[in-house]
Amino acid sequence: MKKTVGIIAYLLFVYNVFGQTNSNILQYDKPAEVWTEALPIGNGYMGGMVFGDPFKERIQLNESTLYSGDPNRKYENFNIREDYNEIMALFDQGKYAEGQEMVQKKWLGRPQDLYQPMSDLWIEMAHTGKVSNYQRVLDISKAVHKVSYAIGSTKYEREVFASYPDHIFVIKLSANGPDKMSGAISFSTIHEPTMDVGGSNNELYLNAQVPGFALRRTLEHVENYQDEHKYPEIYNKDRSRKPIAKQILYHDEVDGLGMYFQSRLIVDHEGGEVVYIDGKLTFTNVDEMVIKLTAATSFTAFDESPISKELPEQRVKSYLKGVLNSNYEKIKERHIADYTSLFDRVDLEINKVGKRSNLPTDERIMRYKEGGDENLVALFFQYGRYLMISGSRPGGQPLNLQGIWNDKLIPPWASAYTMNINMEMNYWPAEVTNLSECHEPFFTSVKELSENGAKVARSMYGNSGWLANHNMSIWRNSGPVDSCACSFWPVASGWLVSHFWEHYLFTGNEEFLRDEAYPLLKGAVLFYKDWLVPNQDGFLVTPVGHSPEQSFLYGDGESSTLSPGPTMDMALIKESFSRYLQSLDILGIEDAELKNEIMEKQSRLLPYQIGKYAQLQEWQFDFEDKEIHHRHISHLYPFHPGNQITPTTSPELTKAVKQVLLRRGDQATGWSMGWKVNMWARLYDGDKSLEIMSKLINLVKENDPKFKGSGSYPNMFDAHPPFQIDGNFGATAGIAEMLLQSHDGFVHLLPALPTKWKQGNVTGLKARGDFQIDITWKSNAIKEAKIVANKGGVLPIRSSVALDVKGGQLMREKRSNDLMSPMNSGPFLDHKKTLLPQIEVPAFYEYFIATEKGDVITLIAK
Template identity: 40%
Template sequence: MISTRLYHFLLSILCLLSFSAISQPSGKAALKLWYDKPAANWNEALPIGNGRIGAMVFGTPAREQMQLNEETVWAGEPGNNINENLNSALPEIRKLIFEGKYKEAQALALEKVPRQAPANLNYGMPYQPVGDLYISFPGHDAATAYYRDLNIEQATAAVSYKVDGVTFKREMLSSFPDNVIIIRLTADKPRSISCKLSMDSPHLKYEVATKQNQLVLSGTSGDVDNKKGKVKFQAQVQPVVKGGKISTEGKTLHITGADEATIYVSMATNFKNYKDLSGNEAEKAAQFLAAATKRKYKKAREEHIKSYRKYFDRVSLDLGVTDAVQKPTDERLAAFASGNDPHLAALYFQFGRYLLISSSQPGTQPANLQGIWNDKVSPPWDSKYTVNINTEMNYWPAEVTNLPEMHQPLFAMVKDLSETGRESARKMYNARGWNMHHNTDLWRMTGPIDGAFYGLWPMGGAWLTQHIWQHYLFTGDKDFLKEMYPILKGAATFYADVLQEEPEHKWLVVVPSMSPENKHQSDVSIAAGTTMDNQLVFDVFSNIINASKALNTDKAFADSLKSMRDRLPPMQVGQHGQLQEWMQDWDKTGDKHRHVSHLYGLYPSNQISPFSYPELFDAARTSLVYRGDKSTGWSMGWKVNLWARLLDGNRAYKLIQDQLTPAGDAAKGEGGGTYPNLFDAHPPFQIDGNFGCTSGIAEMLLQSHDGTLHLLPALPDAWQTGEVKGLVARGGFTVDMSWENGKVKTLTVHSKLGGNCRIRTSEQLKLAGKGEFKTAAGANTNPFYQQAAIKEPVVKATSNQPKTDIREQLMFDLETTQGKTYKLVL
């Protein structure tokens, strides 16, 4: 007799071999999430997607459930949510704030922008599901030898089990080239495939019908607040069988006695763009379906994997493999914090890349709070685009992990917002340009949501536009920068118009505003000149100044912004040795708020450097220590990046351990952690924590924001030996690197753009081959490596502030030629 554990391990190996069409590299574990039991709930189901459509796969033997999503199924209809009542009250609100009468200012702001949406407005529409496809298999309740997985090297999900000596297999994929979901059913005994197909939906307005051996679900999205649901959607399901027959019975399809069956699921809506719902959902779905069913499954699968792998295979990460890989993924997750499983960290890193590829393809909508995977008509936080951190975090991995194309949906949305945001700028602030607040949806709303307490933060556009500038820094694409320059200029113009002179120091500040979702006194959030606002405006102005120079245009406007930038408040170190969150020294050492907004300047921006202003660097560290580690999932994901930027690899790794802790069954709260399917938990599920940890792991291995390409800046003791290939640094450098005993062993740099590559490292490297490599001197001549020209900080208290111990570093300059590759060794 063999043990149950050994039995499942041997079974998993057999299944890995069975389902893998592409051989594994020698000595490396597969990049698969695998389990020895079906999903008991949605947070155990496995996600597949092609950017536009997705499904959650449950894998139950007797009744497979495929929970379906299409990216444009949202409640409501076109229209913005501009609250013009704020405009007339702005002067008085600003006056009260500058007089220190914050409670009175907030009361007036809430009167004009209440927490509950007025009858003529709304606070955004929810993202909604299509419905569910069920495939019922009579007699499969007593299945044995069960196995299921998600192969993130191929973007396929699989299920295998036995019933009465017959092995049944399912494979599911959301095809990138065919734009449909495909489900393949096979058995090792002829004529064994018999099942019933049915559908339903949580929507109030839907119907299911059968038509010519097709199952069709049609519906309309929901009504919310003052908006009528006007998104029409349709899902068309068509099986193709070998042997056996297909029949209809009422609202179900029956497959009887087939050797194998391939089920195609096509979904579409009437959505064309944020102001046009004139599409024909039935025709679009039918077109996708007709094209897909013409192709043989083997070919469709091959083309799907090829299409996916052209993105996924750009980056590999090897942190080592232990016996922990023999366990199912949920058991690995439960043991991670106390065990030795470096491969799970690498798997989690790559899972984030898988999710981004699968939820944000060129030409699709950007990934929302849940990517594209949502089973509720009223999901948590409406599954919208929350742009005071969460949407931006979704795209932190895009450039550094070599997925720049995945950024395109975000840029398309920012273009839309620069149109709708002109209305909020003009009608709410009497300003030119464009702006938005902390949330948006499919309809590209730009007014405040959730009232003045959370929503009166006019900085969403400022943060989103940073992704435009960062994409340029990574790619050097001047055509892209020229195309997007009017959007950058529109954001800068808004702040040039709305900045106000505060009375004490004569600094120019945004007012009214807040430090996102935090409060500086009991139930009071409204403020002026918060640290994050100042940092964001600094970056908005700096981007135009630098873009104007790169494009040789608009010098007068850039010069005007330089003058205004000089009058922004400096960052300040407060009484506790902390980086102040507000213009006043209001911070409390016991504040454990999930948002660490004032640390935007540390990450994702580059305004806080240990080499330029170490006192700011130490103050940022002090603030992060005060906030603590455990928090919501996305907050811990952000903190991985922050500790990486603080050059503390062990603390960053500790946050990864906290994140890779089972989330439990809580439906809401701020406990963080990870669900069995590796989805991030706020709780409940938010996908930004996945993306935040992926970018954080990249930041631990490579940084390029502070004037140099910094190798292994935050390597934890747990990863003393490893290899990464394909990470991207600013200036168009692609980096392959191996290390042993914590030291770089080999480094390969491919230069897409040419120019100086300044390398910061702890090791004395030497060039293997031709090239010019020398000790760095003077300023970096590479224009993509400019350091932030911040103002001298105001330091109020440093006596008790701990100093960060920075390892001694060496800097070298490698002169590169466009298109050439360079290898360095220890």
């Protein structure tokens, strides 16, 4: 009975504060106990995790440029040509494992450096008494975090936000009632060996330096691979360990190397006093207190050592000086205006908002499979947009595996930019959910990477153009990292450049295509055309390739992950060649010699193949999967995120794609399920997409054996597990794919609407061609759509119901009901067609509308 009364009081509190209409909140009735229960805030430069403890608040802090190591300590100076012929001979003889062993021994470097935690802010409250009416809320519609609770007759409130315009975090604490606030504010850092804390009056700072050498591998791992020569910091030339040998080296241990940083705050207050004593700001009998916090590092550029110890302090003082004359309300007003200018572009409602929306978010996640709470999916969708706005803004760094949120000295997979899916997946929602500006840090990083990539292409391969492998850090290392054969994958550039191409398609910005996309696309193509070799049938393939991160079986049960011409390699090269040739036409560029070479080589690229199980073949040869249910589905790249295979243009290959998905199964790591949500949406199967999405909405709690597998942590972070943020962005993109697709020559309205989504509306989504789209549906069918033509041009529409068209000029309309019949999809090697699965595709109504810039087209169901 007592618990029931408490829940009712909590729900009444939520209702009174937020009402029933704000569905864009994460809310909890207790503080975070572990990091994956804390709530994220960010301004693109800094990330913070807010725990919400009434007695001892912790905000764990990150800065987006804070990485271990130094750009001059890369291991990319080896030359693969020395062993090329020997290794190729092994692959030619079908000795794949032997060839892979030599690649791992001869052609790999050392691990990428690690994204580092910065510091922790602690606010200790001298409370006495029992806490009641506790609530913790993250309002993602405004990017404001709130904590409220009562002790006795006094109500305490905290409000936290991260301002992009002012480059600061702001924390406001207030007490309403007879009691005041007393306690202490302090900093700490995991980099304690280099920590220096100081302050005066109302100011507090922490200086420190991150490791100049940080190794995610154990020393035993290095020695097992005989890689000691790659680490002169900790090994002698005879491979013996130096006395200092360990995974983490600070400052004097590693020639003074390591990036510097400073965290600094100032406090304004009403009532009482604030004084600096012994590394803390102590406050006594305060009514209200505003903390303005910022941070900076000594990072200057991807190819410069971060050696300036003074630079962080110069930067933070400049940021704080910028808000010296701004009070809390002005800073908050600027923050909300900036944030909502992005967030408010898109809104999504699914079914009616029910009572369950007022429950704590972790309980909603746990109960989602009971049904009746489809707006939780809408919250997941908007949460992905919130994380992108908070974590990726112009001037900052791109989102890594953990976004900009990490509390570990040696984070999972180094918090790397992993480019065989994860970094790219982070940005799948950017264009379609109307956040093009958030793509900018990604674009900048790829341009920087291409500079290193051009050097490595020449020195390591003797090739023109530029390359990227499967991992990089802030130092933009383009060579292969260590140990895993999957590290050798010099074709990642095409996937990265595809984002530039998509940005052009969504915005129609021809200047961007000419100045930004085309040079990078041409560079990728130059490397690819030099890297290709003919196979025994005369088709061009990559001489040694990889299907991330799967292995195959061959011979008498041997396994390998490397072989010539895997489908993923070929897909990226096909796409890049095609888009390069399209760019020449669009931009009117004359490049006859290269154009002719690419056209000739394009015609000889290995076609897609259908294997013995009626699946899209993953490798040049029809090997057996080592792991049928492997998390990666890389060979489906031409279906998604690419568009070389679609139900319209390639029906037989589309069926082979479906067969792969059926064989792989639904359950996987978090990000993999995010990818599959997108895949099934492109197969027009919204129910299957939502079924997999429901596996992502599966509560996982750290260190609790009752909550196992992949899914979502209580704070809605994707549980790979451990936390990996790409699953959040993959889910957001997948939900958008259910509602709108434009990759197949049409703006396709509600292509994969799940049966459970009876009614709803979405506003502000973007389609290729720079069309902005609102859709309302009822009884599982489109009711009305509004499309704004930002650029003008022909608007091709596809819908499952007949529409009345108002606005623009209707050029042609037709009904198409034969999309999956055999069509000319280009040459491909086809085996055992009869085993292909069936795909049911509804009849479509198609409309071609001529529009002018600024036209508004209204479509109403007949």
